[in-house]
Amino acid sequence: MPTPPDTAPRQLTDDVHVFDAPFSLFGVPVGGRMTVLRLPDGGLWVHSPVAFTPERRAAVAALGPVRFLVAPNLFHHLHLPDWAAAFPDARVVAPKGLRAKQPALRIDLELEDLPDPAWAPVLDQMNVRGMPQLNEFLFFHRPSRTAIVTDLAFHYAHAEGLKLRAYLWLDGVLGRFAAPRFLRLFTKDPEAVRASLQRAMKWDVERVVVCHGQVLERGGQKALHDAFSRL
Numbered sequence: 001m002p003t004p005p006d007t008a009p010r011q012l013t014d015d016v017h018v019f020d021a022p023f024s025l026f027g028v029p030v031g032g033r034m035t036v037l038r039l040p041d042g043g044l045w046v047h048s049p050v051a052f053t054p055e056r057r058a059a060v061a062a063l064g065p066v067r068f069l070v071a072p073n074l075f076h077h078l079h080l081p082d083w084a085a086a087f088p089d090a091r092v093v094a095p096k097g098l099r100a101k102q103p104a105l106r107i108d109l110e111l112e113d114l115p116d117p118a119w120a121p122v123l124d125q126m127n128v129r130g131m132p133q134l135n136e137f138l139f140f141h142r143p144s145r146t147a148i149v150t151d152l153a154f155h156y157a158h159a160e161g162l163k164l165r166a167y168l169w170l171d172g173v174l175g176r177f178a179a180p181r182f183l184r185l186f187t188k189d190p191e192a193v194r195a196s197l198q199r200a201m202k203w204d205v206e207r208v209v210v211c212h213g214q215v216l217e218r219g220g221q222k223a224l225h226d227a228f229s230r231l
Contacts, residue, residue, distance in 0.1 A: 009036065009059055013144040015122075017063060018209060021050035028167045033211045035148050036063060037123070037141055043067035045119055046090075047139065047148055048211050052082035066090040067118065068109075072150040073136035074098055076211065081105060095127070095135040111137050126200045128152065130192030131183070138200050145206040147220055153179050153227040155213035172230075177208070177216055177223045179230045187231070197228040 009017040015038040023032035035047040045068045046060065060066060066087040071077040071094040084092050084106055091108040093116075099107055109116065115125045124140040139148040155177040159165050168174035172181045187193055205220035216223055 009063065012146070012207065012209070012215065014038070016141060016144050016146055016209075018215065019050055019056060019059070021056075023050065023212075025167075028163050029161060030154075030164065030167070030212050033209065033215075035209050036060060037119075038064055039067065039119055040121055041067075045123070046070060046083070048072055048076040048150060049079045049083040051079050052086065057083075057086050068093050070111075071095065071098060072139070072148070073134050074101060075134070076150055077102060077105065095137060097132070097135050124203065126196060128193060128196040128200075130189035130194075130196065131186040132188060134183075134186040140200075140203045140205065142204075145204055145220070147200075147203060147205045147208045147224060149208060149224075150211045151180070152183065152231075153177060153208070153210060153224070155208070155210045155216050155223075157214055173213075177210075177213075177227055179227045183231060190231075193231055197231060201225050201228060 009019050011017050017036045019034040021032050023030060032050045034050040037045040039045055042064050044064045044066045046066060047070045049069055067090055069080060069083050069090050069092050071080055074097055077098060080092060092106050093109045094107045095111045113127055115123050122141060122143055126138040128136050136150055136152055154173040156168050156173055159168055172178060201224055205224055208216040208220040208223060
């Protein structure tokens with residue numbers, strides 16, 4: 001029996017794999033994506049875990065030992081408990097504020113301005129300040145020139161279904177790589193947001209992996225600049 005497409009990992013580079021999975025937001029099928037990076041020691045760094053299934057667990061375990069399970073903002077944590085239970089030796093990583101929001105969730109390490117020494121040799125990170133209710137971290141995998149963005153930008157070059165297309169049109173992201181309009185609701189300090197994003201836009205990005213939409217394989221630095229300029 002063939003492996004379902006939302007269970008099999010898709011390899012972007014030797015050390016970057018993604019798992020696409022169904023996900024609905026207020027009944028709109030926006031889809032979700034988990035990114036798995038292989039660190040220099042062979043361990044795995046798992047960004048924004050999608051819904052847990054035994055098949056996905058087996059597919060991830062086949063790539064290597066899971067060292068870190070990462071919630072990149074205060075919303076992408078729904079499936080962390082299942083993954084943490086499945087990989088009890090992995091450290092659960094999250095931004096400040098998630099402990100208060102989800103006190104039952106085991107959190108072993110809070111994200112800081114500087115990357116943890118375990119992933120600093122290959123990963124940069126940026127806390128986007130000025131949006132405390134979102135508190136998102138951007139990441140940049142230097143060896144593959146891959147940025148990882150959670151909710152600060154979507155990329156729907158194409159979209160199927162009336163519900164999804166209507167939602168994307170209302171949010172200003174239909175048919176392009178862009179920052180969704182709903183982010184204005186989270187913006188409390190525009191100057192702090194701008195200063196954070198200007199630092200991230202200096203990364204030498206080629207590819208951008210988004211959690212919602214399609215992976216952008218080329219022209220990532222310009223795409224991020226254009227998208228973040230809206231914020």
